[in-house]
Amino acid sequence: MEATQIVLASRPKGTPNQENFRFENITLPTLQAGEVRLEPLYISVDPYMRGRMNDAKSYTPPFQVGAPLEGGVVAKVVESKSEALASGDVVLGALPWATQAIAEAKKLQKIDTNLAPASYYLGILGMPGLTAYFGLLDIGQPKEGETVVVSGAAGAVGMVVGQIAKLKGCRVVGLAGSDEKAELLQKEFGYDAVINYKTTQNLRTDLKAACPNGVDVYFDNVGGEITDAVISLINFHARLIICGQIAHYNDQQPQQGPRFLPLVLTRSALIKGFIVSNYHARFPEAMQQLGTWVKEGKLKYQETIIDGFEQLPEAFLGLFTGQNQGKMLVKV
Structure with missing residues (x-):
């Protein structure tokens, strides 16, 4: 054959x-x-x-x-x-x-x-959906009224993260790479605000305007300058979920970035990276919940x-x- x-x-x-x-x-x-x-x-x-x-x-x-x-x-x-x-x-x-x-x-x-x-x-019922589910709910533990920021918001994981955060009663702010994606996220996926990081004149200013109460949960799919900007706005006891770093995957030399650990210290913030396979034993639980939300029309994809x-x-x-x-x- x-x-x-x-x-x-x-x-x-x-x-x-x-x-x-x-x-x-x-x-x-x-x-x-x-x-x-x-x-x-x-x-x-x-x-x-x-x-x-x-x-x-x-x-x-x-x-x-x-x-x-x-x-x-x-x-x-x-x-x-x-x-x-x-x-x-x-x-x-x-x-x-x-x-x-x-x-x-x-x-x-x-x-x-x-x-x-x-x-x-x-x-949504596979690796991206499971990644969004465990990263946001297990590490991020979003609470009603909090602000959740998602980088790579129009990607396979980001689309799901934002919707789950909305189900938990959060204000959700996304970062995406085109006006078309920004419009889609707001109209179809419930994001409260989306910033086009490719056209913004001042990312930190736009983020501050979109997050007037600071950032409680950051779901990071990207890294780089976007993460540098988001971390400047973290609140006390913020949770930073490191899921992906696509801004660095093609780097041939390590990049020199801002040293933000003093801010993490003074805000008593949590940073945790994870791989979805860490949660392998709980996959059936997540697939059942994700499947229910899809069936009920609460999650779009x-x-x-x-x-x-x-x-x-x-x-x-x-x-x-x-x-x-x-x-x-x-x-x-």
Whole structure:
């Protein structure tokens, strides 16, 4: 059985480009007991994958040069030698970027596409939704009347964070990279104010106007100058949730930023970074609550879906220029 896969051709220096990817034709091995053959339906591209392109120790192993990239995939079982899964089942798993793949059935999660569209299991009912849920509620612990600021607010995680914060009775302020995204967040997703960080004349002035009572919770997906500006407004006992730092993922040299720890000290603030897999044991709880909110119409979601397996590298690169609204996916 023939398939096409996308491998890491070389490690990027700075911002990745098309030369870092290579398409290869392969022959799949014979299916063994307990395995299934899969065809992908949707493949996720996510900012964290940039870190895996470096040969550096992190919370997850790096991609290997010459080996396929991998990530979250919703796929259909087309052949099975497992009693747990049958042909036609739809599953979720960490799979290679390939037009077909073989995987152990025990490492896959069967999903119910009657409850929600298949793509949602890579978004609001998948890693981004879980990330928003645990980061905001477990670390941020928002209280009614507080001000929550979200960077990367129009991304897959940020859209969900803002809506959950609104469900908790908070004032929610977002930062996004276009007027179109700002309008979408306010009209469709309930944000009270959104600042276009690319066009603002003075980010700190605009943030202060949007947060007249200061900042109680900051959900940081971006880092960089945006975080420097937000931290200047934190209140006593503020909670700072470090989820992503996409502003730094392509840095070749460490950036020198403001030293804000004295402010953290005098405000008795909490800073905590987290990886969503820290909460693996509680995933069922979160998926049930997120699913209920979606079913009740309390959570909306948006996806940017690009058609074609061959578009995977382009879709991934688009994350770093803000081409996505909500979750970025490739439909195979």
